[in-house]
Amino acid sequence: MTDIKAAKTAIDTAKATNRKPPLRLVLVVPFLLQIFVAVGLVGYLSFRNGQKAVNELADQKVNQAKFNVEQHLDSYLGTPQRMNAINADTLQTELLQPRDLDVAGRYLWQKVRAFENVSWVGYALPTGEMIGAGNWIRNQGTVIGERSSRTQGQVQSFTTNSAGQRMQLVQSVEYDPRTDAWYEQAVRAGRPTWSKISVSEGFDNYVAVSASRPVYNSANQLVAVVGVDLLLTNIHSFLRQLNLSPSGRIFIMERDGRLVGSSSEEKIYTETENTIQRIAAVDSSDPTIKATAEFLQSQFGSFARVTNQQLEFQRSGNRQFVRVSPWQDEFGLDWLVVMVIPETDFMQQIHENTRITTALCLLALAIATGMGLLTSQWIAKPVLRLNQASYALAIAAQKGFTTQQTDIQISSSKIRELDMLAQSFNQTATKLRELFTALEKSKEELEERVEERTLELQETVRELHRTQTQMVQSEKMSALGQMVAGVAHEVNNPINFIHGNIVHIKAYSHDLMRLVQLYQAQYPDFNEIMEEELKAIDFAFIEQDLPKLLESMQMGTERIREIVLSLRNFSRLDEAELKPVNLHDGIDNTLVILHHRLKAKTHHPEIQVIKDYGELPLVECYAGQLNQVLMNIINNAIDALEDKSQHMTAEALKQYFPSIWIHTAVLPNRHVAIQISDNGIGMSEAIHQKIFDPFFTTKPVGKGTGLGLSISYDVVVSKHKGEFICDSKLGEGTKFTLKIPIRQEINPQDKHLQSS
Numbered sequence: 046m047t048d049i050k051a052a053k054t055a056i057d058t059a060k061a062t063n064r065k066p067p068l069r070l071v072l073v074v075p076f077l078l079q080i081f082v083a084v085g086l087v088g089y090l091s092f093r094n095g096q097k098a099v100n101e102l103a104d105q106k107v108n109q110a111k112f113n114v115e116q117h118l119d120s121y122l123g124t125p126q127r128m129n130a131i132n133a134d135t136l137q138t139e140l141l142q143p144r145d146l147d148v149a150g151r152y153l154w155q156k157v158r159a160f161e162n163v164s165w166v167g168y169a170l171p172t173g174e175m176i177g178a179g180n181w182i183r184n185q186g187t188v189i190g191e192r193s194s195r196t197q198g199q200v201q202s203f204t205t206n207s208a209g210q211r212m213q214l215v216q217s218v219e220y221d222p223r224t225d226a227w228y229e230q231a232v233r234a235g236r237p238t239w240s241k242i243s244v245s246e247g248f249d250n251y252v253a254v255s256a257s258r259p260v261y262n263s264a265n266q267l268v269a270v271v272g273v274d275l276l277l278t279n280i281h282s283f284l285r286q287l288n289l290s291p292s293g294r295i296f297i298m299e300r301d302g303r304l305v306g307s308s309s310e311e312k313i314y315t316e317t318e319n320t321i322q323r324i325a326a327v328d329s330s331d332p333t334i335k336a337t338a339e340f341l342q343s344q345f346g347s348f349a350r351v352t353n354q355q356l357e358f359q360r361s362g363n364r365q366f367v368r369v370s371p372w373q374d375e376f377g378l379d380w381l382v383v384m385v386i387p388e389t390d391f392m393q394q395i396h397e398n399t400r401i402t403t404a405l406c407l408l409a410l411a412i413a414t415g416m417g418l419l420t421s422q423w424i425a426k427p428v429l430r431l432n433q434a435s436y437a438l439a440i441a442a443q444k445g446f447t448t449q450q451t452d453i454q455i456s457s458s459k460i461r462e463l464d465m466l467a468q469s470f471n472q473t474a475t476k477l478r479e480l481f482t483a484l485e486k487s488k489e490e491l492e493e494r495v496e497e498r499t500l501e502l503q504e505t506v507r508e509l510h511r512t513q514t515q516m517v518q519s520e521k522m523s524a525l526g527q528m529v530a531g532v533a534h535e536v537n538n539p540i541n542f543i544h545g546n547i548v549h550i551k552a553y554s555h556d557l558m559r560l561v562q563l564y565q566a567q568y569p570d571f572n573e574i575m576e577e578e579l580k581a582i583d584f585a586f587i588e589q590d591l592p593k594l595l596e597s598m599q600m601g602t603e604r605i606r607e608i609v610l611s612l613r614n615f616s617r618l619d620e621a622e623l624k625p626v627n628l629h630d631g632i633d634n635t636l637v638i639l640h641h642r643l644k645a646k647t648h649h650p651e652i653q654v655i656k657d658y659g660e661l662p663l664v665e666c667y668a669g670q671l672n673q674v675l676m677n678i679i680n681n682a683i684d685a686l687e688d689k690s691q692h693m694t695a696e697a698l699k700q701y702f703p704s705i706w707i708h709t710a711v712l713p714n715r716h717v718a719i720q721i722s723d724n725g726i727g728m729s730e731a732i733h734q735k736i737f738d739p740f741f742t743t744k745p746v747g748k749g750t751g752l753g754l755s756i757s758y759d760v761v762v763s764k765h766k767g768e769f770i771c772d773s774k775l776g777e778g779t780k781f782t783l784k785i786p787i788r789q790e791i792n793p794q795d796k797h798l799q800s801s
Contacts, residue, residue, distance in 0.1 A: 080409075080410050080413045098391075102391055103366040103386050103391065104355075104366075106290060107355075107384045107386065108368075111370050113287060114283075114287070114372075114382050115382070117280070117283050118280070118297075118372055121162070121275075121279060121280065122275070124163070124273075125163065125256035125273035126237055126256050126258075128160070128163070128256075128273050129256055129271045129272070129273055130258065132153075133258050133271050136168070136260050136271070137260055137261075137262070143168070143268060143269050144174070146174070146176045146191055146193055149176045150189040150191065151189075151208075151210070153166050153167055153178040154205060154209035155209060156178070157180070158187055158209075162275060163273055163274065163275055164179050164181065164253055164274045165178070165272075166178060166272070166273045166274075167179070167190070168260075168269045168270060168271040168272065169192075169223065169228055169269065170268075171223070171267050173198070173222070173223055174192055174193045175190070175193075175200065176189070176190070176191050176192075177272075179274065185202075185204050185215055187205055188203060188215065189211055190202045190203075192220065192221075192222070196217075199217045200217070200218050200219075200220045201214055201216070202214070203215065226240045227240045227257040227272045228270045230257065231257035231258055232267065237257070238256075238257060238258075238376055239254055239255065239257075239376055239377050239378055240256075242299070252276065252277045252281075252313060252314065253275060253276050254274075254275055254277060255274050255275075256275065257270055257273075277305060280306035281306040284296070284297070284307060284308040285309075285310075289308065289384065290386045290390040290391070293384070293386040293387065294331065294333045294337070294384075295307065295382070295383070295385075296308065296309075297372075297380050297382050298325075298348070298383070300349045300380075301348065302325045302326050302327060303324065303325050303326070304323065304326050307329070307334060309329075309334060311330050326338035333385055333387070336365075337358075337367060337385045340356075340358045341367075341383070344356070351371070352369075353369065353370055354367075354368075355367070363387050363388055365386070365387055365388070366386045367383065368383070369381060369382070370382045370383075549590075550594055553587045553591050556582040556584075557582075557587065559582075560575075560582065560584065563578055623666065623667055623789055624665065624668070625663035625664065625665050626663060626664060626665075626666060627661070627664075628664050628671075628717065629709065631672045632707060632709075632719070635672060635679055636654060636679070638676070639680065642683050650701070650702070651703075652683060652703045652704065653704040654705050655705070655706045655707070657708040657709070658709050659708075660711070661709055661711060661717055662717075662787060664717055664787050665786075665787065666765055666785060667764060667765070670760045670764060671761075671785075673756075673757070673760070674757040674761060674783070678721050678781050681754070682721060682722075682723040682725060685723055685779060686705070686723055686724070686725040688725065688726050689725050692726070705721065705723050707719070707721055715786060715787050716767070716785060716786050716787065717785060720781070720782050720783075721780070722780035723779055725778050725779060726776065726778075727776050727779055733773050737755055738755065757769065761785060765785045765786070766786060766789065766790070767784050767786065769781070769783060770782040770784075
């Protein structure tokens with residue numbers, strides 16, 4: 046009877062189990078639903094990300110182009126003003142006599158030959174005399190033009206040979222420079238200035254702007270006006286070379302709307318039979334430039350009101366990204382740099398990527414569906430076998446052991462196979478309860494120990510960070526203190542000298558004024574009173590000494606300017622990023638700052654610096670950090686020389702010539718080497734092995750932190766991927782060798798850290 050009940054119960058259980066869905070169906074259906082949802086989301090997100098990518102890519106392109114254009118304008122338009130400054134200094138110091146037109150012609154001929162984009166360089170005197178050199182006559186090369194008394198008031202142009210000597214008269218025209226805009230504007234402004242952009246009827250693509258500068262003597266009288274004509278065709282060519290986008294445009298215009306240059310192939314001026322005129326941006330033959338200019342004009346009302354803007358507008362149903370950036374310089378130029386990129390330049394690739402993504406998603410859906418069916422079948426069979434084995438194990442355990450109640454249970458499942466597996470697991474769960482309890486207790490103890498150790502390690506790391514920060518800050522303050530002491534020492538003497546001489550100048554000026562007043566009162570009779578006054582003030586001595594005083598004061602101020610400029614170049618506050626620099630400038634600036642330490646003192650003679658510079662190219666580096674390395678090395682060399690001098694007798698000190706040798710050269714492996722050696726005290730092998738260790742120092746307490754060479758080693762080796770080598774022998778001196786690449790290769794992670 047019991048067997049019949051058991052069989053009936055088994056049949057009922059089997060029927061209830063068979064009504065539940067199979068595992069294969071449960072696995073496949075949700076899997077397919079997830080794939081369908083994923084494909085739809087991928088398609089939607091691909092389209093949205095495409096639009097976002099268009100905006101980001103357009104911003105990147107525009108920002109990079111803006112940076113390149115501004116860098117080019119700063120460099121290109123700074124050339125004529127620098128040339129004018131040099132020519133003005135040459136005339137003011139009378140290294141070039143203004144009326145020596147022959148020598149001036151050859152000098153200007155050399156200047157214009159050195160700069161291919163300069164079409165004319167010269168100067169004019171208030172008397173109307175003028176001398177200049179340039180390329181204003183077609184097919185005649187560089188010519189020299191002169192207006193003087195020997196040219197009967199005309200500008201005569203002469204061809205030249207390879208040495209800049211005048212050969213043949215090729216042109217003679219009526220022209221008075223004093224009536225021209227470049228001369229008048231400079232005199233009226235009393236400072237460097239620019240003239241309006243002009244175009245020439247005699248040459249193709251000859252568009253130029255004139256930079257001029259008045260030159261005054263010490264009495265503030267006009268000596269001359271120097272000028273340079275700069276061709277703007279280079280700007281036009283540069284903009285065409287920038288790869289903004291297939292249909293994108295870059296153009297530069299003045300505030301009145303006339304074009305200065307553009308990336309299109311059109312000329313920026315129109316020619317008729319009698320006239321030549323520049324083109325306004327709104328009249329451009331390029332549709333993109335014309336539409337953009339019209340949009341800006343309608344948006345702001347006038348180009349004079351345009352500021353730094355990022356804008357968008359629609360043209361023919363397509364969105365246009367516009368970036369407007371004003372560019373100005375200190376001499377009066379005020380231009381607008383406009384960049385425009387059509388959205389269609391990027392959307393074609395985005396649409397293609399979207400189609401490819403959709404096709405790949407559909408392919409993945411088909412493959413995933415087939416694999417899901419196979420996987421479900423592959424999973425169902427092992428689970429069924431495992432269920433049968435677990436059930437058999439549970440029955441065996443029941444026969445061999447006493448069943449105990451447990452709170453670890455698996456509820457019944459609607460899936461047939463999992464339901465059978467749950468029944469088997471519940472029968473074996475009781476046997477595992479004690480094991481899990483013990484494991485849980487062990488886990489809690491282990492977590493407590495790990496938490497304690499973690500807190501200890503975190504506190505140790507924080508303490509190390511604080512110590513490191515304090516030591517690095519101490520090293521920075523030490524270097525800053527040395528620099529400030531040097532600056533104070535160097536600047537103090539010339540300032541005191543100037544201050545002392547001002548008293549004498551005031552006295553001389555007072556006496557001279559009294560003499561002039563007396564002369565005015567007694568004129569025209571020159572009597573004994575005037576002779577006595579002249580003798581009383583020692584007029585002859587004043588006449589000789591006053592120019593000398595002024596000259597010495599000028600030397601003092603120039604020394605101050607040199608020291609301040611060296612400090613600025615040394616600190617490289619505006620060059621914190623990786624960029625090409627002249628390493629010799631950094632060495633020279635460091636030596637200027639340390640000049641006070643090189644002078645002779647009571648306990649040691651003057652330190653000689655012997656420089657053996659090679660022909661180095663511009664080296665790509667972090668200039669400010671590399672200058673700090675040079676400062677540390679040369680400071681250490683001076684300390685070693687002073688230390689050796691202090692331990693020498695008076696007789697030996699007379700025969701000792703403390704020196705620092707600096708040698709630079711280019712290495713065959715695209716590296717440059719800087720060697721800094723001295724004949725100081727040197728170091729033992731034991732000290733030599735530890736000089737790059739952090740916190741190691743041989744100096745007394747308070748003289749150094751032991752981080753200078755360690756930080757320098759990190760700058761050269763880690764920051765610049767170079768080598769830092771030290772060779773030293775006790776009593777013979779020390780030599781440091783720096784080897785760094787001419788060009789740095791930066792991986793994307795480093796670039797990200799740089800920008801952040």
